Amino acid sequence: MTAAGIVTPTTELAELDDLTLLRRHQDGDAEAFGEIFRRHRDRMWAVALRTARDPDVAADAVQDAFLNAFRRAGSFRGDAQVTTWLHRITVNACLDRLRRQRPTVDLEGHDPVEPRDRHRSVEVRLDVRDALDQLPEGQRLALILVDMHGLSVAEAASVLEVAEGTVKSRCSRGREAMARLLQLDTGTEGDT
Amino acid sequence: MSSYPTRSEPGDPADEHDPTGVRDLLSALPDPGPMPADLVDRIHARLEVEREHLTGAAATHPLTGPADRVVELADARARRRPARTLGLLTAAAAGLAVTTVAFTQIFGSGASTDSGAVAQYPSRAEAGADEGAADDAGGMDGEEGSSFADQDMAGSDDAAEEELAESDEAGSVLSEQLPPTVLPPLGDVGADDYATAVHDASLGDPAAGAATEAVPLTDAQAAQCWGSVDEVGGDRTWPTRYAATATLVDEDEQAQPVVVLLGVRPGRAHAWAVPASCVSTQGVAVLDPDGVALPRP
Numbered sequence: 001m002t003a004a005g006i007v008t009p010t011t012e013l014a015e016l017d018d019l020t021l022l023r024r025h026q027d028g029d030a031e032a033f034g035e036i037f038r039r040h041r042d043r044m045w046a047v048a049l050r051t052a053r054d055p056d057v058a059a060d061a062v063q064d065a066f067l068n069a070f071r072r073a074g075s076f077r078g079d080a081q082v083t084t085w086l087h088r089i090t091v092n093a094c095l096d097r098l099r100r101q102r103p104t105v106d107l108e109g110h111d112p113v114e115p116r117d118r119h120r121s122v123e124v125r126l127d128v129r130d131a132l133d134q135l136p137e138g139q140r141l142a143l144i145l146v147d148m149h150g151l152s153v154a155e156a157a158s159v160l161e162v163a164e165g166t167v168k169s170r171c172s173r174g175r176e177a178m179a180r181l182l183q184l185d186t187g188t189e190g191d192t
Numbered sequence: 193m194s195s196y197p198t199r200s201e202p203g204d205p206a207d208e209h210d211p212t213g214v215r216d217l218l219s220a221l222p223d224p225g226p227m228p229a230d231l232v233d234r235i236h237a238r239l240e241v242e243r244e245h246l247t248g249a250a251a252t253h254p255l256t257g258p259a260d261r262v263v264e265l266a267d268a269r270a271r272r273r274p275a276r277t278l279g280l281l282t283a284a285a286a287g288l289a290v291t292t293v294a295f296t297q298i299f300g301s302g303a304s305t306d307s308g309a310v311a312q313y314p315s316r317a318e319a320g321a322d323e324g325a326a327d328d329a330g331g332m333d334g335e336e337g338s339s340f341a342d343q344d345m346a347g348s349d350d351a352a353e354e355e356l357a358e359s360d361e362a363g364s365v366l367s368e369q370l371p372p373t374v375l376p377p378l379g380d381v382g383a384d385d386y387a388t389a390v391h392d393a394s395l396g397d398p399a400a401g402a403a404t405e406a407v408p409l410t411d412a413q414a415a416q417c418w419g420s421v422d423e424v425g426g427d428r429t430w431p432t433r434y435a436a437t438a439t440l441v442d443e444d445e446q447a448q449p450v451v452v453l454l455g456v457r458p459g460r461a462h463a464w465a466v467p468a469s470c471v472s473t474q475g476v477a478v479l480d481p482d483g484v485a486l487p488r489p
Binding site for chain 2: 028030033034037041042044045046049050059060062063064066067068070071072075092096097100101128129132143147148150161172174175176178179182184
């Protein structure tokens with residue numbers, strides 16, 4: 001047990017797993033959270049940037065996220081991975097900031113991109129990133145976490161705090177919508 | 193050590209239903225790269241402040257502890273401060289002018305009285321030094337004095353009331369320069385009760401502010417957070433203002449550190465919640481721009 005005020009050498013911290021680091025942070029180890037930050041900052045930055053789609057918003061959000069994690073480490077129950085917890089905090093920080101900027105944003109993502117908008121799909125060939133940006137928030141987040149960041153469906157469901165089936169359906173509908181936007185020949189045209 | 197997968201493991205159910213090829217396209221998008229060094233430094237510094245605060249909180253008064261150290265976001269402030277400062281100076285100057293005119297018109301019935309009224313408030317108007325000097329010398333500014341008398345002093349009661357209102361507003365703008373009163377941390381609050389919590393704390397409710405988990409504020413931080421309300425068009429004329437840190441817990445048990453602001457005037461009170469980053473960053477968006485109106489005894 002690390003007593004409050006004791007600093008674990010960095011080399012030793014690097015050998016510890018995330019959960020142990022978080023517990024040491026709770027116990028007052030002054031360097032433990034720094035190792036968590038060092039370990040996950042690039043990942044959370046990528047998640048924030050892809051979620052917020054704006055570097056300034058992402059920067060503020062990822063700062064909010066790590067501060068929140070620092071302060072609320074005691075609320076981590078340990079029934080998920082620390083990385084999943086950090087993903088959730090980061091995504092929520094981004095969504096909080098996006099909501100303030102665009103209070104009416106559709107966060108549920110139940111409305112698919114217009115499936116029969118042939119005019120737009122013919123005349124505008126979007127690149128992958130633009131197509132992703134066209135998706136409803138829920139579908140976009142699911143694809144960012146699962147397809148871009150490699151989280152499992154279960155992890156993404158934990159991050160987004162929805163059922164696994166919801167993540168699956170959002171991924172499926174999101175991919176189909178993107179395929180239409182990108183005019184990919186998938187044989188799914190018209191499917192909903 | 194943690195390791196991140198580049199994509200889901202084979203056999204993941206999500207892989208089984210992707211006839212579109214979109215999954216491959218998305219996973220092939222380039223990584224955004226490492227967190228920028230300036231952001232790393234910024235977060236490091238902010239975490240250091242948090243850590244110092246935690247380690248020093250028990251030994252120091254909550255309102256004068258290490259939280260006095262504010263991480264300066266130099267770039268953001270460099271962008272925002274000039275316009276903001278100019279705006280505040282402009283508002284203050286306009287307020288001073290209106291105050292001077294209003295007092296002159298309300299309390300004066302003639303030219304000599306006008307100058308006397310103005311002379312009673314010299315400290316409010318550095319910009320009015322010329323007027324004050326003229327008054328001190330006994331030389332009434334005939335042009336201005338007569339102009340005011342001719343235009344307004346013969347006006348109706350309604351006009352006088354309007355001028356009173358302007359005077360009140362101007363005085364309130366001036367009083368805004370006083371720092372807000374910092375209340376003890378409110379602890380965990382909900383979106384539907386943070387206004388009541390801060391209101392109770394402002395009334396000295398001993399049950400309020402009992403929590404110590406939230407980060408306390410300095411006067412400067414409280415004033416900066418009030419700037420967020422100003423920037424969303426909030427009422428700038430609250431003669432009494434309060435601020436308190438809190439942790440806003442939503443219905444999904446997600447917690448967000450915030451600063452809760454309360455403006456008070458006779459018969460009225462209004463509360464807003466601002467993300468706690470307002471203590472170190474100017475222009476942070478208010479969570480609820482409309483705020484919550486409260487009755488005030």
